[in-house]
Amino acid sequence: MEIAYYPGCSLKQSSALYDLQSRRIFSELGVALKEIEDWNCCGATSAGKVDDFLAMAMPARNIGIAEAAGYQEIVIPCSACYSRTLVAQQRLADDARLKAEVNTGFAKKMNGGIKVSSILEVLIARIEAGALKPKLRRKFRRLKPVCYYGCMQTRFPYTVPVPDDVENPQGMETVLGALGVKAIDWNHKTFCCGASAAVNDPETSLNLMGRIMTEAIDRGANCFVATCPMCQLNLDAHQDAFCRRIGIEERLPVFFITEVIGAAMGISPESLQVDRHFIDGTTLLKELDGDER
Amino acid sequence: MTGPGLEFTPESAKPFLQEVMERSGQKLTACYQCRRCAAGCTVGDETGFFTPNILIRNVILGDRETALSNPLVWKCVSCYTCGTRCPNDIQTARITETLKKMAKEAHIDPLQPKVAAFHDSFLESGLRWGRVNEMELMGVYECRNILRDARDGNYDAIIDELKGQARLGMAMFKLKRMHTGFMMAKGRKEIKALYKKAKQRRQAPAGMNP
Ligand code: SF4
Ligand code: SF4
Numbered sequence: 001m002e003i004a005y006y007p008g009c010s011l012k013q014s015s016a017l018y019d020l021q022s023r024r025i026f027s028e029l030g031v032a033l034k035e036i037e038d039w040n041c042c043g044a045t046s047a048g049k050v051d052d053f054l055a056m057a058m059p060a061r062n063i064g065i066a067e068a069a070g071y072q073e074i075v076i077p078c079s080a081c082y083s084r085t086l087v088a089q090q091r092l093a094d095d096a097r098l099k100a101e102v103n104t105g106f107a108k109k110m111n112g113g114i115k116v117s118s119i120l121e122v123l124i125a126r127i128e129a130g131a132l133k134p135k136l137r138r139k140f141r142r143l144k145p146v147c148y149y150g151c152m153q154t155r156f157p158y159t160v161p162v163p164d165d166v167e168n169p170q171g172m173e174t175v176l177g178a179l180g181v182k183a184i185d186w187n188h189k190t191f192c193c194g195a196s197a198a199v200n201d202p203e204t205s206l207n208l209m210g211r212i213m214t215e216a217i218d219r220g221a222n223c224f225v226a227t228c229p230m231c232q233l234n235l236d237a238h239q240d241a242f243c244r245r246i247g248i249e250e251r252l253p254v255f256f257i258t259e260v261i262g263a264a265m266g267i268s269p270e271s272l273q274v275d276r277h278f279i280d281g282t283t284l285l286k287e288l289d290g291d292e293r
Numbered sequence: 294m295t296g297p298g299l300e301f302t303p304e305s306a307k308p309f310l311q312e313v314m315e316r317s318g319q320k321l322t323a324c325y326q327c328r329r330c331a332a333g334c335t336v337g338d339e340t341g342f343f344t345p346n347i348l349i350r351n352v353i354l355g356d357r358e359t360a361l362s363n364p365l366v367w368k369c370v371s372c373y374t375c376g377t378r379c380p381n382d383i384q385t386a387r388i389t390e391t392l393k394k395m396a397k398e399a400h401i402d403p404l405q406p407k408v409a410a411f412h413d414s415f416l417e418s419g420l421r422w423g424r425v426n427e428m429e430l431m432g433v434y435e436c437r438n439i440l441r442d443a444r445d446g447n448y449d450a451i452i453d454e455l456k457g458q459a460r461l462g463m464a465m466f467k468l469k470r471m472h473t474g475f476m477m478a479k480g481r482k483e484i485k486a487l488y489k490k491a492k493q494r495r496q497a498p499a500g501m502n503p
Contacts, residue, residue, distance in 0.1 A: 009419075009424050009425040009426075009427070009476070010427075012424070012472065012476060013426070013427045013471075013472035013476075014427055014465065014470045014471070014472065015470075016470075016472065017470075038423075038478050038479050038480050039424075039478060039480075040419070040423040040424060040478040040480050040481060040484060041419035041423065041424045041425045041478075043416065043419060044415065044419075044425075045371055045412075046411070046412040046413075046415035046416045046419075047416055047419075048371070048387075048390050049371075049390045049393055049394070049412045050394070050412050050413060050416045051394075051416065051488075052316075053488065053491045054416065054420070054484070054488060057484055057487050057488065057491075058419070058484060061480055061483060061484060065480075101487075101491070102487060104487070104490075105483050105484070105486055105487030105490070106483055106487075107480075107483065151370075151371075151372040151373060151374075155372065155373035155374065155376075155377045156373065157371075157373055157376065157384050157386055157387055158384075159382075166377055167377075190374075191335065192335045192370050192372035192374070194370055195370060195371075196411055196412075196415075197370055197408075199407075199411060199431075199434070200405070200407040200408045200410070200411035200434075201367075201368065201405055201407065201408055203339070204336060204339045204368055204370070205370075207338065207339065208335065208336075208370075233470075237461065237464070237465070273469075275468075276468045276469055276470055277468070278464065278468065
């Protein structure tokens with residue numbers, strides 16, 4: 001099975017490990033990710049703040065490319081890219097004039113009929129098709145994760161078809177459940193980490209992340225699991241800073257969902273590049289290595 | 294307890310409200326001040342509780358000055374929590390995004406200059422090459438900050454900022470999370486040409502639109 005794949009800028013740079021892991025995990029699950037040709041930046045959250053036309057046109061071009069290549073579905077692991085693309089497709093479907101206007105500029109016109117999927121949707125579909133079970137080698141009984149969704153995976157600035165509950169999503173819990181891991185319930189799963197505020201307004205962002213960390217610790221979690229590269233990088237790279245501010249001694253690894261799945265499949269943390277985290281996650285995964293199925 | 298009297302001049306309030314509603318796509322007049330948005334606003338603590346409902350009331354009353362320059366416009370993290378919960382589907386993030394643009398057009402200095410510098414740099418970078426190169430983005434963004442701080446004589450701020458970025462940059466480099474190659478998309482030409490056309494159309498006098 002082949003589906004179109006939009007990595008976006010961060011999966012090609014600071015979160016290249018997520019790109020590698022996604023390709024590996026999906027190939028284990030029988031899905032070949034086909035990176036669309038000559039894709040461009042989706043504009044992320046900045047486009048909406050600077051120019052609305054670009055916020056529509058940038059993702060629209062990528063949709064056109066995927067459609068022209070004959071794909072029915074495109075998977076977008078980065079939450080920001082996923083949100084921008086899903087919103088652009090819906091808004092242009094609702095505004096024929098704007099759609100015609102952006103299409104005048106594209107070699108590959110966008111139609112708007114492709115299914116835009118988050119990484120969780122595709123994972124859950126493969127799990128339901130029975131592709132995961134035969135691949136599992138380990139059971140992480142002592143892994144106590146809190147699932148962190150952030151904003152862009154669940155809430156949208158425009159009415160779009162959403163696959164999960166907005167206030168209390170369950171997609172990651174479902175995937176972890178299929179691995180035999182029970183996630184801890186908590187309140188901050190969709191609370192914002194500040195996203196780019198970590199760069200341009202650290203005061204705000206560190207406060208927000210401090211609140212996320214405080215509850216994770218209070219609930220007895222021993223790691224975070226995330227799907228968004230921005231959330232992962234923020235909670236990981238700035239963890240020392242926000243923990244110091246509020247006097248938290250503990251540190252929690254921030255895993256991509258693909259890392260937990262990969263580890264459960266028996267893939268070594270090194271070959272998944274878990275050693276590229278700021279907060280060490282390799283040790284925890286190795287400690288749990290004894291949990292044979 | 295008494296507060297300052299609210300002033301309302303419909304003639305000046307209406308065009309401003311209309312512009313914000315049109316550009317943000319949000320029906321501000323539907324707001325009935327239930328404050329559900331206020332209860333959940335992520336940055337409530339950071340804005341001194343200048344909450345979405347207050348911003349909306351300011352726009353409706355035509356208080357242009359406050360609406361274009363207040364903590365919420367610059368601290369809002371576009372998390373869409375308020376809009377998801379609003380019984381009238383009002384997305385305040387779209388309003389703060391619109392007010393940022395209007396403030397820029399009116400040459401009002403942003404309360405959080407780094408926020409403005411970041412988003413401008415990001416979009417420029419994405420547009421220039423078709424993809425955002427993180428190293429270039431951070432370079433352009435920091436240049437903007439340095440120029441501004443130098444103009445204002447904030448030399449300590451420049452040093453602090455560079456120290457912080459250098460520390461993070463080194464850590465990222467060690468962990469191989471810094472990408473040194475350069476990315477481009479050929480299709481950037483298509484988007485640039487479209488953007489130019491759209492801009493010209495917007496600037497054309499009314500009646501000239503096709
Ligand atoms: S939740 Fe909606 S209707 Fe209620 S105060 Fe906020 S913006 Fe107004
Ligand atoms: S979108 Fe902005 S205004 Fe609304 S809850 Fe989030 S931070 Fe507050």
